[in-house]
Amino acid sequence: MRSKTPSFILELPLKTTPAHESTILIRLDTGRQLYNACLGECLKRLDLLRQSKEYQSTIKLPKGKERTEAFKNLNKKYEFTEYDIHHYAATVRNSWINEHIGIHIAQTLATRAFRAVQNKAFKKAKHVRFKGKNQFDTLEGKNNQTGLIFRENTLHWSGIEIPCIIDENNNVMAYGLNPEHRIKYCRIVRRKINSINRFYLQLILEGTPYHNPKHKIGYEEIGLDVGPSTIAIVGDNKAELKQFCSDIVPKQKEKRKLQRKLDRQRRSNNPQNYNENGTIKKGKKKWNKSNQYNKTSSEIAELDRKLAAHRKSLHGKDINDIIAMGTRINTEKISYKSWQKNFGKSVLMRAPSMFMGRLKQKAENAGGYLNEFGTQNTKLSQICHTCGVAVKKPFSQRWHTCCDINIQRDLYSAFLSKCVDMNTNTLDLARAGMLWPGLEPVLSEAILRVNQSTSSGNCPDSFGLRNQRQSGSPVKPAASITEAMDVVIRDTIYEDESHGEVI
Numbered sequence: 001m002r003s004k005t006p007s008f009i010l011e012l013p014l015k016t017t018p019a020h021e022s023t024i025l026i027r028l029d030t031g032r033q034l035y036n037a038c039l040g041e042c043l044k045r046l047d048l049l050r051q052s053k054e055y056q057s058t059i060k061l062p063k064g065k066e067r068t069e070a071f072k073n074l075n076k077k078y079e080f081t082e083y084d085i086h087h088y089a090a091t092v093r094n095s096w097i098n099e100h101i102g103i104h105i106a107q108t109l110a111t112r113a114f115r116a117v118q119n120k121a122f123k124k125a126k127h128v129r130f131k132g133k134n135q136f137d138t139l140e141g142k143n144n145q146t147g148l149i150f151r152e153n154t155l156h157w158s159g160i161e162i163p164c165i166i167d168e169n170n171n172v173m174a175y176g177l178n179p180e181h182r183i184k185y186c187r188i189v190r191r192k193i194n195s196i197n198r199f200y201l202q203l204i205l206e207g208t209p210y211h212n213p214k215h216k217i218g219y220e221e222i223g224l225d226v227g228p229s230t231i232a233i234v235g236d237n238k239a240e241l242k243q244f245c246s247d248i249v250p251k252q253k254e255k256r257k258l259q260r261k262l263d264r265q266r267r268s269n270n271p272q273n274y275n276e277n278g279t280i281k282k283g284k285k286k287w288n289k290s291n292q293y294n295k296t297s298s299e300i301a302e303l304d305r306k307l308a309a310h311r312k313s314l315h316g317k318d319i320n321d322i323i324a325m326g327t328r329i330n331t332e333k334i335s336y337k338s339w340q341k342n343f344g345k346s347v348l349m350r351a352p353s354m355f356m357g358r359l360k361q362k363a364e365n366a367g368g369y370l371n372e373f374g375t376q377n378t379k380l381s382q383i384c385h386t387c388g389v390a391v392k393k394p395f396s397q398r399w400h401t402c403c404d405i406n407i408q409r410d411l412y413s414a415f416l417s418k419c420v421d422m423n424t425n426t427l428d429l430a431r432a433g434m435l436w437p438g439l440e441p442v443l444s445e446a447i448l449r450v451n452q453s454t455s456s457g458n459c460p461d462s463f464g465l466r467n468q469r470q471s472g473s474p475v476k477p478a479a480s481i482t483e484a485m486d487v488v489i490r491d492t493i494y495e496d497e498s499h500g501e502v503i
């Protein structure tokens, strides 16, 4: 069992020789085959379980202890447990795989496959994916004593020894390598950068990650609102409204363009695989891949890598800004499903759940918390704290106007989040009434700042400020705003119907 103590990751580049690299690639591919085997076995066992009569009767039981117990026994009977899959992996490994993959690594692979199928069973995931050639990039051990071992700045792994590149002046490395941080286990990672393989060793260490003293930690209580394209932060004396990860949208368009190119190339290389109406023929096919096709394909991979790195840095910047204001954070739980339904996948390309996860970790490391409350009880986007009436607003309505209050909607939601009671997760109207007079000027100031910084006229529609400025009044004929928002929404859906990997 892995310990549940807090942990963080230190990544070290590996100084590999071509011989090392080919060994690692063989091991990664062996790992891939073992993973696929476990995945297939898990799916098979889950199928058998579900076809059984006992399953049909168990699923009809009322929710409760008895039902949970019955499912547990069923899992055991059909050998659909992590333990059983470990056992299966061990038998499969008892072959040529033996010399490439150690038993601990095999077990972590089995666990990974089991979890994937479990997620599908619990409807947390739609599909499980069998990994194709060159699609398997990581292997990990269970501890630092067998399998992947890091000792004296070197990776020891079943007969090969690879030195890590250590930068003495790097504070993050110096902090992580301090012996006070016990190594829980190691993971090897392959990344393709410009079609060239690079290898890294990740140490999973006990403790909290390095804190850069340049980044301040604030003490205000924060109300946060993350929208599909905006982020609003309200503290005690400061508030901010900004765009959320919008910089990656143009890159996303570039990717879409490349994907269309890839599709054209695939078609022109393989006309025999298509029907006259352009659909793909059924049955087994052979696909020819031209050099140009492979080139486009690796361009997409490179763009993907850049996109992920860019997004990570944008997230990091926003997170540091929030932490600099405060670490006790209240926010509404984002409904990712409704986001995807209403705004298309490209909004999820901004990876809000990854953002929240990292923010939570950072806040907790700094001694604070991230409290995510459900929208059902609070209805922050509808309610007015003065009269307490909830009115549904269409997304195009970017301003909250009621009872002499007239404020940008996301900022208002963030303000209300700040007034949500942590114990009951309901809106404390009295507290909101008390805080409002002091915070209203702070929020207005935040809007003023956005106006000034975007006075050139490139203020995003989602802020709802451009319309306000032009008309001199916050109330704008609803039709024209809706039209503008429609364009934004339509664009994002169109741009992004294809890519599969979200978050």
Ligand SMILES: [Zn+2]
Pocket: 384, 385, 386, 387, 388, 389, 402, 403
């Ligand atoms: Zn009101």
